[in-house]
Amino acid sequence: MDFYLGLLQVMGVHTQLGLSAYVVLQTGQVSLAQAGFMAIGAYIAAMLTVLSGWPLIAALIAGALVAGLTACLVGFPALRVHGLMLVVATIAFTEIVRLFFFNFDYQIARGSLRVGPLGGEGFRQIRYFPENGWTTLHVAIFIWTVVALVMAALWWMDRSRAGAVLRAVGEDEIAAQSCGINLTAVKVSAMTAGGAIAGLAGGLYAHYTTHIEQSNFTILLATFAIAYPILGGLSSVFGTVAAVIFIQGFLVEGLRFLGDWRNLLFGALIVLVMNIRPSGLLDARTMATLRRLFSRKEH
Amino acid sequence: MLIVDLVQSIVDGLLFGATYALIGIGFTLVFGVMHKINMAYAAASVGAAYAALRLIALIGGPAWASLLIAAAAGGVFGLIIYWLCFRFIPLSNPLATLMSTVGMFLLAEEIIVHTTDGMPQNYPVVVRGILDMGEFMIRGDLVFVFVCALLAMVVLLYLLYRTKLGIATRAVSQQPVAAQLVGIRLNHINALTFIVTGMLGGFAGALIGSAVGLLSPLLVIPLTIKGLIVTVIGGLGSIPGAIIAGLLVGMAENVFQYFRGVTERDIYVMLLLFVFLVFRPGGIFSNTVKRD
Numbered sequence: 138m139d140f141y142l143g144l145l146q147v148m149g150v151h152t153q154l155g156l157s158a159y160v161v162l163q164t165g166q167v168s169l170a171q172a173g174f175m176a177i178g179a180y181i182a183a184m185l186t187v188l189s190g191w192p193l194i195a196a197l198i199a200g201a202l203v204a205g206l207t208a209c210l211v212g213f214p215a216l217r218v219h220g221l222m223l224v225v226a227t228i229a230f231t232e233i234v235r236l237f238f239f240n241f242d243y244q245i246a247r248g249s250l251r252v253g254p255l256g257g258e259g260f261r262q263i264r265y266f267p268e269n270g271w272t273t274l275h276v277a278i279f280i281w282t283v284v285a286l287v288m289a290a291l292w293w294m295d296r297s298r299a300g301a302v303l304r305a306v307g308e309d310e311i312a313a314q315s316c317g318i319n320l321t322a323v324k325v326s327a328m329t330a331g332g333a334i335a336g337l338a339g340g341l342y343a344h345y346t347t348h349i350e351q352s353n354f355t356i357l358l359a360t361f362a363i364a365y366p367i368l369g370g371l372s373s374v375f376g377t378v379a380a381v382i383f384i385q386g387f388l389v390e391g392l393r394f395l396g397d398w399r400n401l402l403f404g405a406l407i408v409l410v411m412n413i414r415p416s417g418l419l420d421a422r423t424m425a426t427l428r429r430l431f432s433r434k435e436h
Numbered sequence: 437m438l439i440v441d442l443v444q445s446i447v448d449g450l451l452f453g454a455t456y457a458l459i460g461i462g463f464t465l466v467f468g469v470m471h472k473i474n475m476a477y478a479a480a481s482v483g484a485a486y487a488a489l490r491l492i493a494l495i496g497g498p499a500w501a502s503l504l505i506a507a508a509a510g511g512v513f514g515l516i517i518y519w520l521c522f523r524f525i526p527l528s529n530p531l532a533t534l535m536s537t538v539g540m541f542l543l544a545e546e547i548i549v550h551t552t553d554g555m556p557q558n559y560p561v562v563v564r565g566i567l568d569m570g571e572f573m574i575r576g577d578l579v580f581v582f583v584c585a586l587l588a589m590v591v592l593l594y595l596l597y598r599t600k601l602g603i604a605t606r607a608v609s610q611q612p613v614a615a616q617l618v619g620i621r622l623n624h625i626n627a628l629t630f631i632v633t634g635m636l637g638g639f640a641g642a643l644i645g646s647a648v649g650l651l652s653p654l655l656v657i658p659l660t661i662k663g664l665i666v667t668v669i670g671g672l673g674s675i676p677g678a679i680i681a682g683l684l685v686g687m688a689e690n691v692f693q694y695f696r697g698v699t700e701r702d703i704y705v706m707l708l709l710f711v712f713l714v715f716r717p718g719g720i721f722s723n724t725v726k727r728d
Contacts, residue, residue, distance in 0.1 A: 162531070167530075167531065167534065214710065214713060214714045217713065217714070217717050218713055218717045220530070221467065221473045221672065222668055222672065222713070222717070224473065224534075224664075225664040225665065225667070225668045225709070226668070226709070226710070226713055228661060228664060229661075229665065229706040229709045229710065230706075232661060232702060232703075232706055233703055233706045233707070236699070236700065236702055236703045236706075237703065239699060240699055240700055240703075257699075355657075356657060356661070357657075360538055363535075364535060364538065367531050367532075367534075367535045368535065371531075397550060400542075400546045400549075400550070401543065401546050401547065401550060403542060403543075403546070404539045404540060404541070404542030404543025404544070404545075404546055405539070405543050406539070407535065407536070407538065407539025407542065408520055408521060408536050408539040408540055408543065410539075411521075411525060411532050411533075411535050411536035411539065412520070412524050412525060412536065415525050415526055415529050415532035416529060416532070
């Protein structure tokens with residue numbers, strides 16, 4: 138049972154990470170900085186609970202705010218370039234953050250232990266959950282509550298004016314600009330929101346694994362972050378969830394019996410899916426069909 | 437002594453930077469022709485060097501032959517990537533080809549790990565020896581790498597600017613619709629670009645193998661990142677830009693390593709990229725025409 142709860146936790150954090158990339162992708166920007174924002178959120182939240190003794194929720198919010206602020210600051214220079222230049226700029230950002238934490242030491246003595254981040258060895262002993270008697274079930278429920286709140290907020294946003302503005306920028310920047318939309322403001326806001334969501338994902342991740350290190354937050358993780366919404370389709374937040382279940386549930390866990398071959402199949406299946414469904418698993422047409430099916434049932 | 441060491445690391449960096457320039461040219465050429473990025477490029481290049489290593493081990497042959505075999509293998513891999521990741525995916529959707537090449541990147545890396553059990557493989561050294569020039573020493577293998585890379589660039593530039601194929605390629609990169617109207621087959625040119633860049637990448641992969649002395653799957657991600665940085669600093673689609681940026685990045689990397697140590701050097705290389713993005717977002721040779 139604990140195995141499945143653990144899997145549920147992993148899926149929760151990855152869904153959160155995917156949603157952070159989803160917001161940015163709505164504006165047509167491909168950001169590989171999400172792993173960097175997640176690392177910032179993870180380290181800040183964990184340092185606040187472990188070193189300063191903050192309560193969890195406050196630490197998570199602080200981590201999300203710092204990550205969001207960083208995203209805002211990075212957004213201004215990075216969004217002067219767009220498209221593929223932005224991909225490269227954000228790759229560089231994630232690497233800078235990772236290398237920063239690789240060289241970052243800040244330890245204090247607590248009892249007989251020294252706690253805090255220690256460069257390449259990482260940050261051990263993030264024991265908020267065990268110290269406060271949370272079980273795996275509690276943690277899984279907590280993570281999915283946060284994810285559900287974020288998803289609900291994004292689902293609502295998709296239906297509001299803000300979502301329309303984001304999609305307008307994503308579809309055609311020049312057309313959006315001639316409708317009086319301030320491109321920079323929209324892109325930087327999306328980046329900030331994405332950064333805050335990724336920071337929240339990082340805080341959750343740090344607390345359930347109890348040990349984080351720089352090698353958790355590589356370009357590969359950033360690639361996964363954009364892979365979920367792209368594979369799932371950008372027309373709905375549920376696409377991201379579907380892709381997380383497909384990748385983490387089916388490809389990573391479901392195919393474990395294949396041993397080494399699983400990893401080979403992983404890349405091949407991504408190539409295959411993009412060939413068959415270039416707009417994602419749940420693309421606009423599929424979503425429309427689903428919606429029709431459900432509305433028919435109501436009648 | 438400081439000056440001597442500094443000059444030494446600049447020279448070493450410049451010489452090794454030639455390989456970054458080759459990888460950067462590969463990214464930039466595909467971008468110029470198709471306006472797409474091929475994330476699997478560096479992985480396929482290292483894969484081609486591995487393939488050459490395997491073949492040499494199997495049938496035997498002189499060390500320099502591995503360079504040619506790697507180039508041939510790189511061309512084949514380039515064509516495979518084109519067919520699997522670009523040919524049947526609508527090009528109007530930029531995210532789809534980005535993702536498919538990322539999938540290809542993971543596949544290529546995993547094939548390398550799978551066939552070698554993740555162990556680094558020794559690469560045959562083509563040129564040994566050190567040129568002793570008083571206070572300075574120049575590594576013979578790095579000079580060899582530099583000269584080979586320059587040769588590859590000359591061949592490529594000849595191909596692009598002096599042959600019919602090159603004219604067609606440049607026509608497609610300037611205006612695909614007009615190129616199609618004068619009878620250039622887009623799919624052929626795209627496929628050929630992938631073969632040519634693949635050959636260049638395989639050659640670069642083998643050169644890197646011979647300079648570093650071994651091949652490891654750990655080379656793939658740093659090489660991808662450095663190649664992309666070179667592409668952006670040089671200006672997307674600009675070949676002279678990629679050459680100069682490659683040498684610059686190689687040099688900067690070595691100088692930062694000399695001053696700040698190996699764990700911090702890449703931070704400063706990335707910051708160099710941000711300096712360019714802020715002050716010269718179009719790259720060294722920025723086009724006056726703004727294009728994505």
